[in-house]
Amino acid sequence: MRILSRITIWPAAARTAVAASLAVLLLLGLGLIAEANPLPQPVKDGQTVFQQKCSSCHTIGGGKTAGPDLKGVTANRDRAWLKNFIMAPDRLIAQKDPVALQLLQEYNNVPMPNMGVSDADASAVLDYIEAQSGAAPAAKPAQAQSTAQPAQPQAAAAATGDPASGQALFTGAKTFRNGGPPCISCHDTAGAGAMGGGVMGPDLTQTYNKYGGDAGIGPGLASLPFPSMKPLYDNRPLVPEEQADLKAFLQASAAQQPSQTALTLALLTILGLVILLAIAHLVWRRRTISVRRSLVGRG
Numbered sequence: 001m002r003i004l005s006r007i008t009i010w011p012a013a014a015r016t017a018v019a020a021s022l023a024v025l026l027l028l029g030l031g032l033i034a035e036a037n038p039l040p041q042p043v044k045d046g047q048t049v050f051q052q053k054c055s056s057c058h059t060i061g062g063g064k065t066a067g068p069d070l071k072g073v074t075a076n077r078d079r080a081w082l083k084n085f086i087m088a089p090d091r092l093i094a095q096k097d098p099v100a101l102q103l104l105q106e107y108n109n110v111p112m113p114n115m116g117v118s119d120a121d122a123s124a125v126l127d128y129i130e131a132q133s134g135a136a137p138a139a140k141p142a143q144a145q146s147t148a149q150p151a152q153p154q155a156a157a158a159a160t161g162d163p164a165s166g167q168a169l170f171t172g173a174k175t176f177r178n179g180g181p182p183c184i185s186c187h188d189t190a191g192a193g194a195m196g197g198g199v200m201g202p203d204l205t206q207t208y209n210k211y212g213g214d215a216g217i218g219p220g221l222a223s224l225p226f227p228s229m230k231p232l233y234d235n236r237p238l239v240p241e242e243q244a245d246l247k248a249f250l251q252a253s254a255a256q257q258p259s260q261t262a263l264t265l266a267l268l269t270i271l272g273l274v275i276l277l278a279i280a281h282l283v284w285r286r287r288t289i290s291v292r293r294s295l296v297g298r299g
Helices: 002-034 041-053 079-087 089-094 098-106 119-135 140-159 163-171 214-223 240-253 261-298
Strands: none
Touching: 041 119, 079 089, 079 119, 089 098, 163 240, 214 240
């Protein structure tokens, strides 16, 4: 009886083992199929560069933001021109390239910053854009937009910021949560207060209007892609609430005239130097006269 029971048990165990082995082989086979056609390395590299240096202002099939939608751009423009523009947009603008000037005018005269993209990285970015342009269905952005319509009022409410809090963040009266430096250390604006701000960067009074409102300035505050700012904020990004507050503050500042604080301080400095030089001249002159008198008295 024991022998018979063992004989009847083994086939069932064997069938279980075979089934488990087939399941493992099936999973391995699916994994191999998934990895059979991986993205080419240049496209992977281009995806990394695009996410790091381009995605703050551009989408591929998601519509315009601070910059143009890049879906299909490799089919519509010369590849060599695109490569040169990615590497050195400032140089093409300085050379009065007609396409570069047209884009500059279309986007409120806000130039694309030079992000220091190398020749190889520029080629990889174009490969990635080309691959994504071919893979993305044309109807997808419209479909995503239609499904997002019911949530628009809630999203708009969440994006509303407090101008007073934005002013406190700008001036440094309120610190950024991730430890970034206050804007006033490099920038001035009409709402910065009587003492004004720094002069290393441009005056930001009209920045909200210059970037075309929320759609343009929002991505800029989210990523701060400018070369001089990236080392300061790459590891200390602004949280969404801070971005909304700064955006509200810059929107309120845009209704005012650019600050003249820097010019006033410069004039006061010059005036102060003139007064100090005049005082020094009078003191030195009196000292010289007293020395001469003492010498005459001795004689």
